[in-house]
Amino acid sequence: MIYTKNLAYAHPGGRQLEFPDITCKSGEVLLIAGQSGTGKTTLLHLLAGLLRPTRGRINVADSFIEEFSPAAMDAFRGRHIGIIYQQSHFIASLSLRENLVLPVALGHHRAQAGRLQAVAEKLGISALLYKKPARLSQGEQQRASIARALMQQPGLLLADEPTASLDDHNCAAVAQLLAEQAREQNAALLIVTHDSRLKEIFANQITLS
Numbered sequence: 001m002i003y004t005k006n007l008a009y010a011h012p013g014g015r016q017l018e019f020p021d022i023t024c025k026s027g028e029v030l031l032i033a034g035q036s037g038t039g040k041t042t043l044l045h046l047l048a049g050l051l052r053p054t055r056g057r058i059n060v061a062d063s064f065i066e067e068f069s070p071a072a073m074d075a076f077r078g079r080h081i082g083i084i085y086q087q088s089h090f091i092a093s094l095s096l097r098e099n100l101v102l103p104v105a106l107g108h109h110r111a112q113a114g115r116l117q118a119v120a121e122k123l124g125i126s127a128l129l130y131k132k133p134a135r136l137s138q139g140e141q142q143r144a145s146i147a148r149a150l151m152q153q154p155g156l157l158l159a160d161e162p163t164a165s166l167d168d169h170n171c172a173a174v175a176q177l178l179a180e181q182a183r184e185q186n187a188a189l190l191i192v193t194h195d196s197r198l199k200e201i202f203a204n205q206i207t208l209s
């Protein structure tokens with residue numbers, strides 16, 4: 001589903017960050033660990049096509065995404081990539097339901113009938129759909145951001161520190177949900193984290209240095 005070759009990136013005025021080659025097939029989970037400043041978020045943004053590498057290649061679903069124009073990349077991301085952030089970044093004035101449906105509408109995609117209900121049920125947030133995001137607990141917000149990422153049934157799920165603000169119970173629950181959903185949808189799941197609790201859950205891992 002995704003592989004990289006010889007990937008490097010330098011932030012403006014920064015040193016060049018060099019990344020090990022990564023492969024994650026459909027249905028697999030890969031944990032990318034590393035201390036603060038080793039480039040985890042930068043790597044995730046490269047894999048999501050939000051940054052363009054200074055060197056190297058990134059192949060997602062048989063396309064080399066570094067070749068895409070920004071507009072083509074946006075359209076491709078909408079179809080193939082779901083991103084889960086540490087902070088959910090919901091729009092405060094909209095209900096959770098509206099927040100989940102909005103990205104689908106903005107991407108000019110048509111959500112499958114019943115998709116929202118199915119995803120909400122799986123993640124245990126059906127009863128919360130008409131609440132404002134600020135009224136949800138941290139664990140509920142994180143389940144809701146996983147739901148948002150799953151709406152389009154992406155083949156690639158990228159999670160950036162998805163458990164950093166969660167207690168042990170919610171951390172384990174969110175990790176299990178992420179893995180389950182990825183497996184059920186046959187998606188590749190890449191988790192970027194410095195959360196050592198996740199290192200004990202997912203065996204397939206690489207560490208940035």
Ligand SMILES: Nc1ncnc2c1ncn2[C@@H]1O[C@H](COP(=O)(O)OP(=O)(O)OP(=O)(O)O)[C@@H](O)[C@H]1O
Pocket residue numbers: 011012013014017034035036037038039040041042043194
């Ligand atoms: N926008 C930017 N402009 C310049 N340098 C940046 C920028 N963003 C990150 N960097 C630098 O790039 C390096 C990698 O940063 P990055 O945020 O990818 O690391 P990280 O492993 O995710 O860190 P953390 O765990 O603390 O979030 C750091 O040295 C950082 O200072």
